[in-house]
Amino acid sequence: MSLLGIDIGGSGVKGAPVDLATGAFEAERMRIETPRPSEPKAVAAAVAQITAHFGGTGPVGVTFPGVVLHGVTRTAANLDRSWIGVDAAALFGEATGRPVSVLNDADAAGIAEMRLGAGRGAQGTVAIFTLGTGIGSALFTEGVLLPNTEFGHLELDGHDAETRASAKIREDEDLSWDKWAHRLSVYLRHVEKLISPTLIVLGGGVSRKADKFIPLITGVSAPIVPAALHNNAGIVGAAMVAAAARP
Numbered sequence: 164m165s166l167l168g169i170d171i172g173g174s175g176v177k178g179a180p181v182d183l184a185t186g187a188f189e190a191e192r193m194r195i196e197t198p199r200p201s202e203p204k205a206v207a208a209a210v211a212q213i214t215a216h217f218g219g220t221g222p223v224g225v226t227f228p229g230v231v232l233h234g235v236t237r238t239a240a241n242l243d244r245s246w247i248g249v250d251a252a253a254l255f256g257e258a259t260g261r262p263v264s265v266l267n268d269a270d271a272a273g274i275a276e277m278r279l280g281a282g283r284g285a286q287g288t289v290a291i292f293t294l295g296t297g298i299g300s301a302l303f304t305e306g307v308l309l310p311n312t313e314f315g316h317l318e319l320d321g322h323d324a325e326t327r328a329s330a331k332i333r334e335d336e337d338l339s340w341d342k343w344a345h346r347l348s349v350y351l352r353h354v355e356k357l358i359s360p361t362l363i364v365l366g367g368g369v370s371r372k373a374d375k376f377i378p379l380i381t382g383v384s385a386p387i388v389p390a391a392l393h394n395n396a397g398i399v400g401a402a403m404v405a406a407a408a409r410p
């Protein structure tokens with residue numbers, strides 16, 4: 164059984180049909196640059212283009228890099244502000260002609276990691292962070308998701324945490340792995356004080372290079388492991404959620 168998952172990010176909109184049992188892509192992923200300005204109509208057109216590219220019928224799962232409640236986007240830290248208050252599920256449904264489920268990108272990645280990746284079978288409190296343009300978070304306790312946690316926006320030393328410690332900031336400020344790991348350590352220690360996770364999973368594209376920075380993170384008690392599905396987790400989780408919403 165396969166279903167189309169689409170992941171909307173600050174820099175790219177990416178989609179692929181996903182084998183729900185394994186998380187494998189059944190066709191080569193399609194990526195389109197996120198339109199600038201990243202207004203709802205333009206992004207919906209990108210989602211429709213990806214959907215048309217793969218064809219088929221049935222539900223589509225779409226992630227969004229902000230808070231999503233009942234299909235409505237409530238924040239847009241790294242996309243155009245005009246997204247706030249948009250019924251994204253309806254907008255994408257009209258643009259694609261298919262039933263669409265919309266959820267937060269990190270929540271989608273977390274769902275995929277819990278089912279098929281680094282969080283598989285994990286008990287207790289699992290905190291998953293996606294390190295990309297921003298910092299996304301997904302929090303699970305005994306396998307149940309508490310959606311829209313937004314821990315990337317915790318305030319640290321007077322700054323929004325994701326403006327200090329995201330993967331994009333590492334590149335923009337040309338930080339060494341060591342310096343970046345230090346910033347992540349400060350961030351994760353803070354998170355640990357608040358929620359005492361029993362497992363921390365670090366995802367996003369940079370998790371492919373986990374050996375360069377996870378060993379340099381210090382002062383955090385919980386085990387820290389890299390995501391297994393890396394940057395594909397959002398697409399996989401989106402497809403899983405769409406499958407669950409099928410009538």
Ligand code: BGC
Binds near residue numbers: 227267
């Ligand atoms: C957004 C989150 C999102 C994260 C990763 C943050 O800026 O507020 O909703 O999960 O970026 O895209």
